Amino acid sequence: MSLEFIPNRVFYEPGVLDYPLGKTLVQRFQNMGISMSPTTSHNRITGIPGDSAAAAYREAKRALVIGVRRSKTFQSCKPSAHYQLPLVTSCPGMCEYCYLATTLGKKPYVRVYVNLEEILGIASNLIQERLPEITQFEGAATSDPIPVERYTGALKKTIEFFGREQNGRFRFVTKYTDVESLLEARHEGHTRFRFSLNCAEVVQKYEHGTPSPEERIIASGKVLNAEYPLGFIIAPIFRFPGWQEAYRRLLERSADEVVKRAPLGWSSEQLSLEFISHRFTAKAKANILEVFPNSTLPMEEEERKFKYGQFGYGKYVYQPEEIKEMKEFFQEQAKGYFPLAQVEYFI
Ligand code: SF4
Numbered sequence: 001m002s003l004e005f006i007p008n009r010v011f012y013e014p015g016v017l018d019y020p021l022g023k024t025l026v027q028r029f030q031n032m033g034i035s036m037s038p039t040t041s042h043n044r045i046t047g048i049p050g051d052s053a054a055a056a057y058r059e060a061k062r063a064l065v066i067g068v069r070r071s072k073t074f075q076s077c078k079p080s081a082h083y084q085l086p087l088v089t090s091c092p093g094m095c096e097y098c099y100l101a102t103t104l105g106k107k108p109y110v111r112v113y114v115n116l117e118e119i120l121g122i123a124s125n126l127i128q129e130r131l132p133e134i135t136q137f138e139g140a141a142t143s144d145p146i147p148v149e150r151y152t153g154a155l156k157k158t159i160e161f162f163g164r165e166q167n168g169r170f171r172f173v174t175k176y177t178d179v180e181s182l183l184e185a186r187h188e189g190h191t192r193f194r195f196s197l198n199c200a201e202v203v204q205k206y207e208h209g210t211p212s213p214e215e216r217i218i219a220s221g222k223v224l225n226a227e228y229p230l231g232f233i234i235a236p237i238f239r240f241p242g243w244q245e246a247y248r249r250l251l252e253r254s255a256d257e258v259v260k261r262a263p264l265g266w267s268s269e270q271l272s273l274e275f276i277s278h279r280f281t282a283k284a285k286a287n288i289l290e291v292f293p294n295s296t297l298p299m300e301e302e303e304r305k306f307k308y309g310q311f312g313y314g315k316y317v318y319q320p321e322e323i324k325e326m327k328e329f330f331q332e333q334a335k336g337y338f339p340l341a342q343v344e345y346f347i
Contacts, residue, residue, distance in 0.1 A: 042067025139172030194231035221261030
């Protein structure tokens with residue numbers, strides 16, 4: 001199955017035609033013969049078919065909305081960055097545990113914004129406000145930005161914007177591997193390119209419509225070779241029979257590729273690692289089961305520990321002794337395979 005994102009239907013705000021990118025996109029999708037409908041707002045889309053929640057979700061994931069982002073501010077993005085940088089909303093992938101499921105709810109359609117210059121202008125003002133400090137922006141807080149990059153080129157422009165910014169830094173994370181157009185970008189080491197990885201057992205079961213871990217690892221090698229600061233996020237980490245060996249193999253293979261593709265003089269201290277154990281909220285569980293009624297995701301409340309989260313709602317995490325074991329395991333693996341890497345956190 002090709003993972004190239006080709007929308008089934010496109011919606012656009014008429015205002016996008018005032019922007020060169022908006023005109024180009026509308027023209028391009030018209031030429032592709034895709035059904036096009038104007039919409040008054042990129043936040044309220046009607047006309048996506050589906051007679052069940054699962055069918056509506058699948059259709060929405062193949063719908064693209066082209067809009068103008070009107071808000072003049074960015075949301076904060078603690079603790080990983082100072083601000084979110086909203087280039088895209090949602091993603092055509094269908095990971096059962098997608099971290100956006102709770103926030104996007106019934107609106108999982110993919111949205112792109114054509115007023116990139118204005119969006120980057122806001123970033124520029126926010127950088128100015130915090131001088132002489134460095135300001136960090138996260139480009140994947142509301143999306144995986146890679147699948148639509150072939151249409152918008154927005155990520156490349158953003159990377160180059162940060163390449164020119166002495167006091168701004170950019171980071172994003174992806175599961176996708178269509179990275180060729182970004183390898184030539186003048187990033188100046190100001191963008192951290194992170195890949196979300198999981199072992200093949202988990203990806204096959206739960207990360208529908210995304211590239212395999214092997215493909216992601218190969219893409220990470222290309223990115224490293226293009227001298228981007230690189231990061232891996234291993235998430236969500238599950239316990240299942242053989243989990244240690246499965247994750248060990250994943251780290252071993254990643255380390256192989258890194259060694260093979262690292263530019264001259266590179267050391268693993270330039271690599272960041274993040275580890276996130278699986279957790280779920282009651283709301284996420286209900287959403288997941290609506291959209292994936294046959295999901296085999298392990299979400300038995302009685303097997304987990306209930307923990308109050310930072311945003312006021314509780315989540316079900318692994319038991320403390322299980323987390324301790326996982327944390328020790330990953331710390332040891334990280335030390336073995338990437339001796340100097342920065343382990344940002346294990347949660
Ligand atoms: S790739 Fe990321 S953003 Fe897309 S569905 Fe999967 S978890 Fe969500």
